[in-house]
Amino acid sequence: MSEGMHHAEYSSFSSQDREEVLQTLIDSYSALSTDQDNWICNLSNASSLLWHAYRSLNVNVNWTGFYVTNVEDKELILGPFQGKVACQLIAFGRGVCGAAAESQETQLVKDVNKFPGHIACDGETKSEIVVPIVNEQGKTLGVIDLDCLDYEGFGEVDKKYLEELSRLIVKTCKF
Amino acid sequence: MSEGMHHAEYSSFSSQDREEVLQTLIDSYSALSTDQDNWICNLSNASSLLWHAYRSLNVNVNWTGFYVTNVEDKELILGPFQGKVACQLIAFGRGVCGAAAESQETQLVKDVNKFPGHIACDGETKSEIVVPIVNEQGKTLGVIDLDCLDYEGFGEVDKKYLEELSRLIVKTCKF
Structure with missing residues (x-):
């Protein structure tokens, strides 16, 4: 972090180019996780970066955050989030x-109402x-979870950068 | 939770009476932590309740969340938050x-710039x-930490209810 810079400034994204903003998010997460492997700390800041990155792009995210595998396997428990x-x-x-947790594959859902067995934490979520x-070790x-108030809130570009973030989280965090 | 209610609805506060809203927050936290003692899960939802409760009262909170004592004692590490x-x-x-962590006493700071050794995570925070x-065991x-963009954002009523929330967290969470 530059001298004299406040941590909150990481939440400012100035571009309107989606790839550029998401690359900045990746770079900011890398900087913030340098010398810090506590997953709760790192994912708390990551959820803030995700919220502010997408909001700056005028994507109507209403939830950005994480679920983690519970001590009892085969179950996710709520982790840090914004929303x-x-x-x-x-x-x-x-x-x-x-x-996503079971298949280990990214789920890109344009309309949640068409997803079989969708769990609505928030009835306003559309995608x-x-x-x-x-x-x-496999x-x-x-999981990284992002909800949007509009249909088709996310696409292939988001998939690419969020999968990059996921790999970075594995590298930087002790769970 | 009432049948058919979405979790997100806990984030809706309808009153403009500060004590009433903060009592609702306490009640909602109690409901959400029933049968759930995972501190990360519970404090993640608590940070959301705090954000939406204060925003509903038109208090300009810019950060609501938690720091927890690190495995190395005498140090706080970032926990779940909104902002x-x-x-x-x-x-x-x-x-x-x-x-607050060292004295174990609530710190009510009307103007952060007058607090000796204030650490600015966000230069815009005023109180x-x-x-x-x-x-x-003592x-x-x-700590529960709330920041506001205005001077004198918090007072004795907030101290009362947040200390109640703190006691509830001790009762409901395994750290």
Whole structure:
């Protein structure tokens, strides 16, 4: 961090170019996780970066954050996030988050109402992207979850950068 | 939770009476932490409740969340929050959070610039309240931290209810 800069300034994104903003998010996460491997600390700041990055792009995100694999396997438990109060527990395989956790594949959902077994923490959510966080041993550590108030809030560009963020989280955090 | 209610609805506060809204916050936290003792899950939802409760009262909070005592004692590490990216580590005794952690007394700061050794995570913050979370053995587990963009954002009513929330967190969470 530059001398005299406040941490809050990481939440300022000035471009309107989606790839540029998401690359800045990746770079900011890298800087913030240097010498810091506490996953709670790192994912708390990551959820803030995600919120402010997408809001700066005028994407109507209403939830940006994380679920992590509970001590009891095959279940996700709520982690750090920005947005409204959320469901605490999600079984692997249930809803969009559970599907990503179980399949270990990114779920890009243009209309959540068309997703079989969608769990609505917020009835206003229209679209969602969930990216699994998988360690080198092939275990699902958790998921990155973003909700949007509009249909088709996310696309391939988001998938690319959020998967990059997911890999960075595995590298930088001790779970 | 009532049947058919979404979790996100806990973030809706309809009154303009400060005591009533803060009592609702306490009640909502109690409901959400029933049968759930994971501190990360519970404090993530608590930070959302705090954000939406104060925003509904038109208090310009710019940060609502938690620092917790690090495995290395005498140091706070960033926990779940809502708002802009924040400082990761704060030594006991440093700044408003560190003072609350060390003294185990609530710090009600009407003007952060007049607080000796104030740590600015966000240069725009004008006032702050920090409430220690202390377990029954007298150990500081962490702090509740709220920042406001206006001077004198918080007062005795906030101190009363946030200290109640702090006691509830000790009762409901395994750290």
